[in-house]
Amino acid sequence: MLKGTLLKDKDLAFIREVEGLEHNAYQDEGGVWTIGYGHTRGVKEGDYASTHKANMYLNTDLIIFEIQLQKLLRVDLSQNQYTALLSLMYNIGATQFGDSTLLKHVNEEKFHLVPDEIRRWNKVNGEVSLGLTNRREKEAKLFVNETIHPFFGGEGWW
Numbered sequence: 001m002l003k004g005t006l007l008k009d010k011d012l013a014f015i016r017e018v019e020g021l022e023h024n025a026y027q028d029e030g031g032v033w034t035i036g037y038g039h040t041r042g043v044k045e046g047d048y049a050s051t052h053k054a055n056m057y058l059n060t061d062l063i064i065f066e067i068q069l070q071k072l073l074r075v076d077l078s079q080n081q082y083t084a085l086l087s088l089m090y091n092i093g094a095t096q097f098g099d100s101t102l103l104k105h106v107n108e109e110k111f112h113l114v115p116d117e118i119r120r121w122n123k124v125n126g127e128v129s130l131g132l133t134n135r136r137e138k139e140a141k142l143f144v145n146e147t148i149h150p151f152f153g154g155e156g157w158w
Contacts, residue, residue, distance in 0.1 A: 007062065011083040014142065016058070018087055018135045024048055029124040029131070038090060061090065068094040074107040081111070084118065084143035091135070092121055115140035 007015075019037040025047035028034045033043040036054030039061055049057065069086055072094075077085070085106065089097040097103060102117035118140040122132040 007066070007083065007086070008079065011079065011086075012058070012062075014083055014138075015062070015087050015090065018138055019058075019091075021051065021054055023050070023054070029129055062086070065090050065094065068098075072098050072103055072107075075109055077106075080142050080145055081106075081114075084139045087139050087142075088118055088121060088136075091132075111143075115143055118143060 016037050021037055022035060025033050025035045025043050025045055032040050033045065033047075034040050035043045035047050035057070036049045037058040039049070039054070039057035041061075065086060069082075069089055073085075085097075088102075100117070102114060102121075105111075105113045105117055119133075119136045122128055122136045124132065
């Protein structure tokens, strides 16, 4: 699959699941004001986002992150590999992702090293976060799996 793969509905569902939906603005573990499915740009205390608005934020944010991810990738990826990396990058930021050993391993096609690198991104201010540990495990598993939901038969079930 080409590095320029676009997200499908099931991929968006994965990112929605690991982000979680919050209608009311809140400060995440790092103190960043967040709303919807991980949207942070321009968010302030007291903001509210309907489900529709949260989806609009996510779709807009992911377009920006996909452009950045496509510029960084030098190899072809499966749909699940691409989705796992986009989910991680959306959560940690494009700069952190772009400077990571994880991206180096991906671009060198050392795919066997990537899941453990994904799992390393589970800290907030130097402290292990249970929420991030759980998310990273899902992203790592998605990276190595052929289907997001293997018991549904993969492509086309959604």
